[in-house]
Amino acid sequence: MFMKSYGQLCSAARALDIVGDRWNLLIVRELLIRRQIRFTDLQAGLPGIAPNLLVSRLRELEENGVVRRDTAVAPATGLLYALTERGRELDGVVRELVKWGAPTIVDAPPDATFQMHWLSLPARFLLKDSRPDDAPITIRFGDPRDGFDLVVANGTTAVEPCRLDATPGATVTGPGLSLVGLLQGAIPLAGAAAYGITVDGAPDALPRVLPSSR
Known part of the structure; x- marks a missing residue:
């Protein structure tokens, strides 16, 4: 799959090539919290994302070794999404974003969604x-x-x-x-x-x- 790139030989730019697209880090957030999750539950935790865009983002993250698909253990059926070991290394990144963004919560739009x-x-x-x-x-x-x-x-x-x-x-x-x-x-x-x-x-x-x- 074609992946947009900043075309820079810089680790920060390369990281953003993979997780910098809109929704990608929020997908990571959901998987850090929920660990293993079905597509429908993942979409429910990302209000506003279209199903086809979520499919595309998950495919990109999977191809870049961030997300994996697991088969549910019987008697459950279907596919579950989870972070790979490489994906879980983004925990510290998301944590710092949470800390950095905390002071801005009071300025969030009054109709902002909360889960x-x-x-x-x-x-x-x-x-x-x-x-x-x-x-x-x-x-x-x-x-x-x-x-x-x-x-x-x-x-x-x-x-x-x-x-x-x-x-x-x-x-x-x-x-x-x-x-x-x-x-x-x-x-x-x-x-x-x-x-x-x-x-x-x-x-x-x-x-x-x-x-x-x-």
């Missing part, structure tokens, strides 16, 4: 276990349809897809902009309800991990 699982990327580096001697707990943001679990234990935090067989100790829901502010420490937990944030379950779960509580 809860996108919040898992900033949660990975903003939320820390400040009480390592406390019992392990799972904090769920959203629900299994669109969300993630924050597993807190022994001084560590890990972001995982929602486990259907797990009962979270606390569940957090709310508007995207408010939740971003909460995770960044700009909105205090004590006043979170005024911003539309709801926390159900263990009352001491979020204070354990929020930056504003440390």
Whole structure:
């Protein structure tokens, strides 16, 4: 397949030849979060992309060793998309983009789309276990349809897809902009309800991990 190129003998330009096209890094974002995903679920996490364009982008990324196709394990059927080992090396790139873009969230268009699982990327580096001697707990943001679990234990935090067989100790829901502010420490937990944030379950779960509580 023909690939547009900057035609420069420069590693930054070569990287952009592969992942610099519109949607490519957001495809990587989805696969970093969801790990293995069907085409329809991938498209649902990329509102605004046309199916034929997604097919084209996935093909380009596959040809460049970033994405692979897996066959679902029985009894499931069909194809699943995932990052290759080379593709997973973009984790640090996406993480730095998330950090760099965080201050611009407040200036996003008022009709900007939000999906809860996108919040898992900033949660990975903003939320820390400040009480390592406390019992392990799972904090769920959203629900299994669109969300993630924050597993807190022994001084560590890990972001995982929602486990259907797990009962979270606390569940957090709310508007995207408010939740971003909460995770960044700009909105205090004590006043979170005024911003539309709801926390159900263990009352001491979020204070354990929020930056504003440390």
